[in-house]
Amino acid sequence: MAVENLVRPNIQKLTPYSSARSEFKGIADIFLDANENPFETGYNRYPDPLQRAVKNRISTLKGIPAENIFLGNGSDEVIDLLIRIFCEPREDHILILPPTYGMYQVSAGIADVAIREIPLTEDFQPKPGEILAAANTKSKILFLCSPNNPTGNSFDSALVKRILEEFSGIVVVDEAYIDFSEQDSFIQLIAEYPNLVVMQTFSKAWGLAGIRLGMGFASEEIVALFNKVKPPYNINQLTQQAALEALQNEQQQQAWVDEILEERSKLEKALDQLSFVQYIYPSDANFILVKMDDPVAVYDYLIAEGIIVRNRSKVLMCEGCLRITIGTLAENKNLIAALEKYK
Numbered sequence: 652m653a654v655e656n657l658v659r660p661n662i663q664k665l666t667p668y669s670s671a672r673s674e675f676k677g678i679a680d681i682f683l684d685a686n687e688n689p690f691e692t693g694y695n696r697y698p699d700p701l702q703r704a705v706k707n708r709i710s711t712l713k714g715i716p717a718e719n720i721f722l723g724n725g726s727d728e729v730i731d732l733l734i735r736i737f738c739e740p741r742e743d744h745i746l747i748l749p750p751t752y753g754m755y756q757v758s759a760g761i762a763d764v765a766i767r768e769i770p771l772t773e774d775f776q777p778k779p780g781e782i783l784a785a786a787n788t789k790s791k792i793l794f795l796c797s798p799n800n801p802t803g804n805s806f807d808s809a810l811v812k813r814i815l816e817e818f819s820g821i822v823v824v825d826e827a828y829i830d831f832s833e834q835d836s837f838i839q840l841i842a843e844y845p846n847l848v849v850m851q852t853f854s855k856a857w858g859l860a861g862i863r864l865g866m867g868f869a870s871e872e873i874v875a876l877f878n879k880v881k882p883p884y885n886i887n888q889l890t891q892q893a894a895l896e897a898l899q900n901e902q903q904q905q906a907w908v909d910e911i912l913e914e915r916s917k918l919e920k921a922l923d924q925l926s927f928v929q930y931i932y933p934s935d936a937n938f939i940l941v942k943m944d945d946p947v948a949v950y951d952y953l954i955a956e957g958i959i960v961r962n963r964s965k966v967l968m969c970e971g972c973l974r975i976t977i978g979t980l981a982e983n984k985n986l987i988a989a990l991e992k993y994k
C-alpha cells in the first residue's frame with residue numbers, strides 16, 4: 652500500500668513554509684535572520700522547529716530513530732494534523748470504534764470529515780471483520796485506542812495486527828495509557844507497517860499534561876508529511892525544556908506508574924465492597940470504569956463532597972458507568988470514605 656496515494660492532493664502539492672530557523676541549520680555567532688529581539692530574555696529566540704534535542708532523548712528511551720518521531724502540541728494536534736493530511740472534507744471519512752476517546756470525532760467534525768462507527772464487542776474488543784467490511788477507498792484513517800479511553804482495557808494484539816495487515820488506510824494506535832499497561836507497545840511495528848502511526852503523550856504517566864506534548868511514531872514518509880503541515884514552531888521552548896528535564900529523570904515516571912498501579916488495585920478492592928457497585932471493568936490504564944446503581948446520583952453526591960469523577964453513563968455501552976482517575980493515596984482514601992458514607 653502506498654501512503655502517498657492516501658494524501659490529499661492539496662497537501663501533496665503544498666510548498667511548506669520555510670522558517671528562518673529551518674533554512675539555516677549551522678552554527679553562527681550572530682543571528683539577524685528571524686526578526687527576533689536581540690536582547691537576551693531566555694526566550695527571545697524562536698525554538699528549534701524540529702525539537703532535535705527532545706527527539707534524541709525520546710529516541711534513546713524508546714529505541715526508535717529520531718527520524719521516525721513527530722512531536723505535537725499534545726496528541727490532540729497529532730490527531731488534527733492526521734485528519735488534515737489524509738481526509739478530504741465532505742469526501743473522505745475516518746473509522747472509530749466507540750466507546751472511545753472523543754477527540755477523533757471532534758477533530759473530524761471541525762475538518763468537515765465524516766465518521767463511521769464500528770462499535771467494540773461487549774468486552775470492548777475491536778471487530779476486524781466488521782471494520783474491514785465497513786471500509787472503502789474513502790476510509791482514510793482508522794483510530795484504535797489501546798488501552799482504550801473510557802473503558803480502560805487493551806486491545807488483543809492479534810486483532811490489531813490483523814487490522815494492520817488488511818486495512819488499506821492509515822491505522823492510528825493511540826497509546827496515551829501504554830505506560831500503565833501490561834501490553835507491549837506497537838511502536839516497534841512502525842518499521843514493518845508503513846501505514847501505522849502510534850501516538851503517545853507526556854500528559855499521563857509523565858505528569859506533564861500542562862506542557863502539551865504528544866508524540867507520533869511513524870515511517871519517515873509520514874513524519875515528513877506531519878512536518879510539512881504543522882505550524883513551524885508548534886512546540887514552544889518552555890515545553891521543550893520541561894520535556895528534556897523530565898526525560899532526564901525517567902525513574903520518577905516509573906515510580907509514579909508503580910504507585911498509581913498499586914493504588915488502582917487498592918481502589919478496585921475497595922469499590923468491590925460497595926453494595927451499589929455492579930461491575931469494575933478490568934483496567935490497563937490510570938483510571939477505572941465502574942458500573943453502578945444510579946450513577947448520576949453518585950456523581951452528584953461526589954460533587955457535593957468536593958470530588959469530581961467523569962460521568963460516562965450517557966456513552967454507548969457505558970450505561971451506568973462513572974470513570975474514576977486514580978489519584979494519590981490520600982485522594983483515593985477520601986474518595987473511598989465518601990463512597991462508604993454514601994452506601
Ligand SMILES: *Cc1c(COP(=O)(O)O)cnc(C)c1O
Pocket residue numbers: 724725726727728752796800825827851852853854855860863864865
Ligand atoms: C489523555 C488522552 C490523550 C492525550 O492527549 P494530549 O493532547 O496529549 O494531552 C490522547 N488520547 C487519549 C485516548 C487520551 O485519553
